[in-house]
Amino acid sequence: MKDKFDYFIKTENNKWEVIIGLEVHAQVTSKSKLFSSSSTKFGEKPNTQVSLVDSAFPGMLPVINKFCIEQAVKTGLGLNAKINLRSIFDRKNYFYADLPAGYQISQYKNPIVGEGSVTLDMPYGTKKVGIERLHLEQDAGKSIHDLSPDNTFVDLNRSGVALMEIVSKPDLRSPDEVNSYVKKLRTIMRYLGTCDGNMQEGSLRADVNVSVRKQGEKKFGTRCEIKNVNSIKFMxxxxxxxxKRQVELIESGKKIEQETRLFDTKKNETRSMRSKEEAHDYRYFPDPDLLPLVIKQSFVDNLKNKLPELPDKKKERFINKFKLTPYEANVLISENNISEYFEEVIKTADIKLAKNWIIVELFAVLNDKNLDIKDSPVSSKNLANLLNLISSGEISGKIAKKVFELMVQSGDEPSKIIKDKGLQQQSDPKELEKIIKNVLEKNFDKITQYKAGKEKLYGFFVGEVMKASSGKANPKLVNDILKKELKK
Amino acid sequence: MRTFLLYQRLLIKMNDLNDISLSEIIKLVKSKKISSLELANHFINNIEKGKKLNSFITTCFDQTIKDSKNFDKKQNFDGLLPGIPIAVKDLFCTKNIKTTAGSKILENFVPTYESTVTNNLWKEGAILLGKLNCDEFAMGSSNETSFFGNVINPLENNLVPGGSSGGSATALAASLTPATIGTDTGGSIRQPASFTGTVGLKPTYGLCSRWGIVAFASSLDQAGPMTKNVEDCALMLEAMSGYDKKDSTSINKKKENYSKNLNSSIKGIKIGIPKEYRVDNMPEEIEQLWKNGIDILKKSGAKIIDISLPHTKYALPTYYIVAPAEASSNLARYDGIKYGYRSKKGNNLIEMYEHTRAEGFGDEVKRRVLIGTYVLSSGYYDAYYLKAQKVRKLIKGDFDNSFKEVDAILTPSTPSSAFKIGEKANDPISMYLNDIFTVPVNLAGLPAISIPAGKDHKGHPLGLQLISKELKEQKILNIAFAMEKEINFKQSLNRWWE
Structure with a gap:
């Protein structure tokens, strides 16, 4: 981890700073579309979730889905943003086969959410990223070009699905910050239940604006927009x-043209999609089929009162109340499900044990099996039980790991596994004494060395005893007896 | 008794159904003096004989007969329009019946859904006769832009019926339907009503649902009734209007009983006369018509007040920015991909779009799509669209100010009577000028009614327009009702087309 920001494109003579702004398109979690009652379910047969409105039949009119407005307002509140009580839906006009009306309903000059901010935890400290705006808009359908050599097929299932476009200020300075920013947005929206953030299903995509300038310069360079990047890695x-492309161009004396580019993931390069001259004139104007959207302050307040605890607040609480490090807190709040699991475990179990076991042992298993924590084979209750057995000295940490492995396999309760597999701790002093004496007898030479001052050998004796007891020996008792025996 | 009923039925048939109003027809149906089937047959016969007028794009007679027989079997007279056959403008989507909007691009489009407004009519007992010709996507003032050919005014075979609801106006005036509905974006109900000697009302924006109506300019479009008299107009408005949650611009309010509350006593009512409507080159006859209207109102006890609507002169240019802007976007969906006409030409998507829209749209539609695209373009938006929206607010403000003083405003409906077919076809500006008195009302979202108020020297009808503030339809209906009695307008058609 670097504790100082250091992302520059370095060339022979210069250090170039990279300026990044993001337009994130997040699909609103909603059963029905923004202006029609069709379902938004993913993965259904093409053109089965399409109403007359979505396919722009003559005389069809849009009617706003109130739930989507609530979702946008909630998201705005989660981004500490200004909620605009009056916003306007505009038409963005362009022709394309998967845009049935010939226009997309979006918000242009008067978005529902204004300026806000998101705080990132970077290794070099926290960083505040400005939010320019959030607006609601319709998604288009999908053109499928690879099913036939002569025809393009159009699937309108997505047509009209509600999206939130979240526009950041050009405040990001590195791929790492972008990674952290997108993850933070996703975390906030998942906490709020306003976007599932599922990138595979296209629920979260971004247009990335990139420009470069020499370190220390004040003026921004000319930016290029990379359209529709659908994973954080690709971003x-x-x-x-x-x-790098921009730096090379500038250093070879050329100019950056403002343009829209596409990212070719196979070649790992961007290429021009359309220049500024070719840019669409979208002829935005207020959609006359929809009145300006006016919401009441009480509507906003009501949503505000019902907001869940958001990641930043929760992190603060975890640090202050549970004495977690910022890193640990970040990991545990990254998903609502994780923090809930953690809080469930520590209702009965020790906090320190809990955080370590969740972050190290449980996450290893979940990563390995590619599971969400809510589908964990080890329930929060079972994990708490296991940790309590450690705390009370009934099993050693080592046995606990063995038990945990078996819990992962069977999903069983720890005490049942311990009983079934005979993994109870050996805590009978007489039995232990027998084992210890046996070990010492076999290593008579080492006792001499130990007594001669080679104290490191103490650990060796403990290890041998544990081995002889198959790890079941009660460490505290072993310690007591071993010390006593060695003094003899 | 039996012979007496039979005798009465005979009398009705002799007493031509063509000369009586919708309200009278309803009375005959309710008193079982005529059946729905007999009515259907009568109008079907008229439509068959009226083909020269070209007012219908689609008829659905088999369904009409079936529905009327069904009605006669059930005899449920609860609805406002019990068993009444009615034709509607082909801008209203009708389930399983072709809906073209007068355009080649929707030549074979059959909706799977029914517009809210037409559905309201069927719920009141009405039965569909067919779909009426109109200007392509309601863009026109003479019904000459329809892909299905121009409509002829029943007054004379070389006259336009006005537009865009020209088919509706002709079919109504020629008694091919006892009443009808149109849409009015800049005068498309009131101008053809004025040109054919009929009554047409554009309701407050949001009173009738736009759901299922092929859109022209969403912030201006409004459906409304076209009828032979004011009483019918009240009845039809009552039947078709009402809140619809499927239209976000629909006004959520209780339905009104316009017909029941119709009242011709207008003593003490204050009528504004806007000086800005005295436009240059206005024919003397229109001036005279207006004066007569004022006199009639005075005689009925109304108080006449001179008012000013200072931004009136900007209404037409404002309208011809706002309406095409919205239209250019609304018509983007006709791209040959999902439904409607698709050209066989073109080697890729863009070329397919270009050929489809070049072949599918007529000149006037293309002209307005071009204008609309232009005024919304980056660099021009502020100078045109944004400015037009500001002016629109000022125009609305003019009306708001006036309505602090007066209950309604009286103006001519059009600056001329019906013109000749082809007369303005190559002069879009002079065509647009025809909407000069009707357009401000759409920009302000207000209700207005046009009633036949006289004839010019050629014997062609001329209309007067009454405007009120939002949701005061009852007020202008009442004033119109009072004026109608005094004017006693008589339509004289010799049914030359039959």
């Missing part, structure tokens, strides 16, 4: 390659 790659 990082695209920024890196686009920034």
């Amino acid at each position: 990082e790659m695209a920024i890196e390659s686009e920034a």
Whole structure:
């Protein structure tokens, strides 16, 4: 981990700073579309979730889905942003086969959410990233070009699905910050239940604006927009390659043209999609089919009162109340499910044990099995029970790991596993004495060395005893008896 | 008794159904003096004989007969329009019946859904006769832009019926339907009503649902009734209006009983006369018509007040920015991909779009899509669209100020009577000028009614327009009702087309 920001494109003579702004398109979690009652379910047969409105039949009219407005307002509150009580839906006009009306309903000059901010935890400290705005808009359908050599097929299932476009200020300075920013947005929206953040299903995509300037310069360079990047990894790659391209151009005396580019993930390079001259004139104007959207302050307040505890607040609480390090707190709040699991475990178990076991042991298993914590084979209750057995000295940490492994396999309760597998701790002093004496007898030479001052050998004796007891010996008793025996 | 009923039925048939109003027809149906089937047959016969007028794009007679027989079997007279056959403008989507909007691009489009407004009519007992010709996507003032050919005014075979609801106006005036509905974006109900000697009302924006109506300019479009007299107009408005949660611009309020509350006593009512409507080159006859209207109102006890609507002169240019802007976007969906006409030409998506829209749209539609695209373009938006929206607010403000003083405003409906077919076809500006008195009302979202108020020297009808503030339809209906009695307008058609 670097404790100082250090992301520059370095060339022979210069250090170039990379300026990044993101337009994140987040699909609103909602059963029905933004202006129609069709379902938004993912993965259904093409053109089965399409109403007359979504396919723009003559005389069809949009009617706003109130739930989507609530979702946008909630998200705005989660981004510490200004909620605009009056916003306007505009038409963005362009022709494309998967845009049935010939226009997309979006918000142009008057978005529902104004300026806000998101705080990132970077290794070099916290960083505040400005939010320019959040607006609601419709998604388009999907053109499928690879099913037939002569025809393009159109699937309108997505047509009209509600999206939130979250526009950041050009405050990001590295792929790492972008990674952290997108993850933070996703965490906030998942906490709020306003976007599932599922990138595979296209629920979260971003247009990435990149420009470069020499370190220390005040003026921004000319930016290029990389359209529709659908994973964080690709965003990082695209920024890196686009920034390098721009630096090379400038250093070879050329100019950056403002344009829209596409990221080719296979070649790891961006290429021009359309220049500024070719840019669409979207002819935005207020949609006359929809009145300005006016919401009441009480509507906003009501949503505000019902907001869940958000990641930043929760992190603060975890640090202050549970004495977690910022790193641990970040990990445990990264998903609502994780923090809930953690809080469930520490209702009965020791906090220190709990955080370590969750972050190290449980996460290793979940990562390995590619599972969400809510599908964990080890329930929060079973984990708490296991940790309590450690705390009370009934099993050693080593046995606990063995038990945990078996819990992962069977999903069983720890005490049952311990009983079934005979993993109870050996705590009978007489039995232990027998084992210890046996070990010492076999290593008579080492006792002499130990007594001669080679104290490191103490650990060796403990290890041998544990081995002889199959790890079941009560460490505290072993300690007591061993010391006594060695003094003889 | 039996012979007496039979005798009465005979009398009705002799007493031509063409000369009586919708309200009278309803009375005959309710008193079982005529059946729904007999009515259907009568209008079907008229439509068959009226083909020269070209007012219908689609008829659905088999369904009409079936529905009327069904009605006669059930005899449920609870609805406002019990068993009444009615034709509607082909801008209203009708389930399983072709809906073209007068355009080639929707030549074979059959909706799977029914517009809210037409559905309201069927719920009141009405039965569909067919779909009426109109200007392509309601863009026009003479019904000459329809892909299905121009409509002829029943007054004379070389006259336009006005537009865009020209098919509706002709079919109504020629008694091919006892009443009808149109849409009015800049005068498309009131101008053709004025040109054919009929009554047409554009309701407050949001009173009738736009759901299922092929959109022209969403912030201006409004459906409304077209009828032979004011009483029918009240009845039809009552039947078609009402809140619809499927239209976000629909006004959520209780339905009104316009017909029941119709009242011709207008003593003490204050009528504003806007000086800005005395436009240059206005024919003397229109001036005279207006004066007569004022006199009639005075005689009925109304108080006449001179008012000013200072931004009136900007209404037409404002309208011809706002309406095409919205239209250019609304018509983007006709791209040959999902439904409607698709050109066989073109080697890729863009070319397919270009050919489809080049072949599918007529000149006037293309002209307005081009204007609309232009005024919304980056660099021009502020100078045109944004400015037009500001002016629109000022125009609305003019009306708001006036309505602090007066209950309604009286103006001519059009600056001329019906013109000749082809007369303005190559002069879009002079065509647009025809909407000069009707357009401000749409920009302000207000209700207005046009009633036949006289004839010019050629014997062609001329209309007067009454405007009120939002949701005061009852007020202008009442004033119109009072004026109608005094004017006693007589339509004289010799049914030359039959």
